[in-house]
Amino acid sequence: MLELKMYINGQWVESESGKTFAARNPATGEVIAHLPEGTREDARRAVAAANENKHRIAEMPVWERARLCERIAEVMEKRREELARILTLDQGKPYHTEAQFEVRKAAEGWRNAAEHIKWLETSFIPVEDPHKRVFTIRQPRGVYAIITPWNFPLNIPIEYLAPGLAAGNAIVWVPAPTTSAVAVKMVECLEEAEVPPGVVNLVTGPGPVVGDEIVAHPGTDAVGFTGSSATGEHIARRAAGKPLLLELGGNGPTIILEDADLERAVQVTAEGCFLNAGQICCATERILVHERVHEEVVQLLVSAAQKVRLGDPFDENTTMGPLNNEPTAQKMDRHLRDAQEKGATLLYGGRRAPEYGSDLFYQPTVVDKVPRDSALFQEESFGPVAPVTAASSDEELLRLANDNPLGLVSAVFTESARRAFYFAERLQTGIVNINDSTLYWELHLPFGGASGKRSGIGRLGGKYTLLEMTDLKTICWDIGG
Ligand code: NDP
Numbered sequence: 001m002l003e004l005k006m007y008i009n010g011q012w013v014e015s016e017s018g019k020t021f022a023a024r025n026p027a028t029g030e031v032i033a034h035l036p037e038g039t040r041e042d043a044r045r046a047v048a049a050a051n052e053n054k055h056r057i058a059e060m061p062v063w064e065r066a067r068l069c070e071r072i073a074e075v076m077e078k079r080r081e082e083l084a085r086i087l088t089l090d091q092g093k094p095y096h097t098e099a100q101f102e103v104r105k106a107a108e109g110w111r112n113a114a115e116h117i118k119w120l121e122t123s124f125i126p127v128e129d130p131h132k133r134v135f136t137i138r139q140p141r142g143v144y145a146i147i148t149p150w151n152f153p154l155n156i157p158i159e160y161l162a163p164g165l166a167a168g169n170a171i172v173w174v175p176a177p178t179t180s181a182v183a184v185k186m187v188e189c190l191e192e193a194e195v196p197p198g199v200v201n202l203v204t205g206p207g208p209v210v211g212d213e214i215v216a217h218p219g220t221d222a223v224g225f226t227g228s229s230a231t232g233e234h235i236a237r238r239a240a241g242k243p244l245l246l247e248l249g250g251n252g253p254t255i256i257l258e259d260a261d262l263e264r265a266v267q268v269t270a271e272g273c274f275l276n277a278g279q280i281c282c283a284t285e286r287i288l289v290h291e292r293v294h295e296e297v298v299q300l301l302v303s304a305a306q307k308v309r310l311g312d313p314f315d316e317n318t319t320m321g322p323l324n325n326e327p328t329a330q331k332m333d334r335h336l337r338d339a340q341e342k343g344a345t346l347l348y349g350g351r352r353a354p355e356y357g358s359d360l361f362y363q364p365t366v367v368d369k370v371p372r373d374s375a376l377f378q379e380e381s382f383g384p385v386a387p388v389t390a391a392s393s394d395e396e397l398l399r400l401a402n403d404n405p406l407g408l409v410s411a412v413f414t415e416s417a418r419r420a421f422y423f424a425e426r427l428q429t430g431i432v433n434i435n436d437s438t439l440y441w442e443l444h445l446p447f448g449g450a451s452g453k454r455s456g457i458g459r460l461g462g463k464y465t466l467l468e469m470t471d472l473k474t475i476c477w478d479i480g481g
Contacts, residue, residue, distance in 0.1 A: 140469075
């Protein structure tokens, strides 16, 4: 059992209220740690610390900030087994197939920021006035409020923390309560790598309390958030006027055309549905299939679901652990019930699997004939489900894909370049993957939601995050003469 603390102004501290909350292993329900239940006052202390110390990172030369990010990567690599272990205990994802990978990617995220900040060039702009010389520089925004979810408790925070620090921002970070133990462990790595005290502050506790405080507080200059659309939109209102980087939900439409390599298409699509038990913003959440290959696709999906191994996340044979929390499991229950009431056919799975250790295990599920007015079709399910809907033409498949309030990542499987472009140019998502699942992404590629949808604002990834997390300043110099 771990007794963990928050990190404010370079000190490990209790909540000023003295209250704590328990972190539980979702695979067993056992308590693994106690953490401080932060209050608004704790959040205000963290914001004050970030403001007092922001000069330490803003004034640090760029190459030194890059070295700092490199050092953090080295510490995380050195502590990778411990980090992967606490990640599995806290989040529930399989240790061998997923947690170790997440830790590797986490270290890479710090290295990625270290590289990109060095090459972030700005422009020298020609002007009409012959006496002026005009150029731009990029500067840190100041103090960032960062709120992150529980599905990738290392990788998602690093998408903000690494470029945020590399760009010279101070940070106040509120992680999701159900994965705050692993957040503490990452901040230990930052401390070990000698991030200056007060530059990164960690406040644990309920999002609507400590998260709300840091978002709305006048002492934070900008906000980064990954999570649900509803909370993201609420945060945008609370943060009114501040620069926002919001990565919200997705509904991963995946179009499988009759000319596709079906075996490969279904194999990677099933991974898109079941990896991390479906708890991924870019998970495959709707499979829109040409009716000529509908039967074959459905059969292949069922056999892919049969191969998933639920079980103890520390067992080498396990490929899927439990869901992280009860509200997410309840959402799966609700979506599956609603889809069946509206006419969908359950082909495989479809219920919780407490026989594996806790009520949060959920069977990999395949549902066919999912109607467009069902919650399973319209909302983000965030569980291990492959929902199939068939249609008879490219136009109808496109209409189905775009008939959704979310627009993060889509995928198209076809051997025809013409049809691939037909979809790529018309799909209303920020990213379109052709002949790979909605999961494909690399750390330096721009990632984010399409305008007009509820999937977020701005772009994460490599230099694109740095552009979001810096102010562009224009310097106009009259040289006389
Ligand atoms: P939320 O978006 O509500 O929560 C994400 C984070 O925001 C949590 O740390 C939460 O804290 C915090 N938060 C909640 N309310 C506020 C607030 N008013 N001000 C500041 N921070 C706040 O998602 P949930 O965890 O409730 O999950 C619900 C659904 O959201 C999932 O089933 C999934 O569909 C979607 N989701 C999407 C993610 C993505 O990557 N796109 C990630 C996570 C969830 P607390 O838990 O204390 O409320």
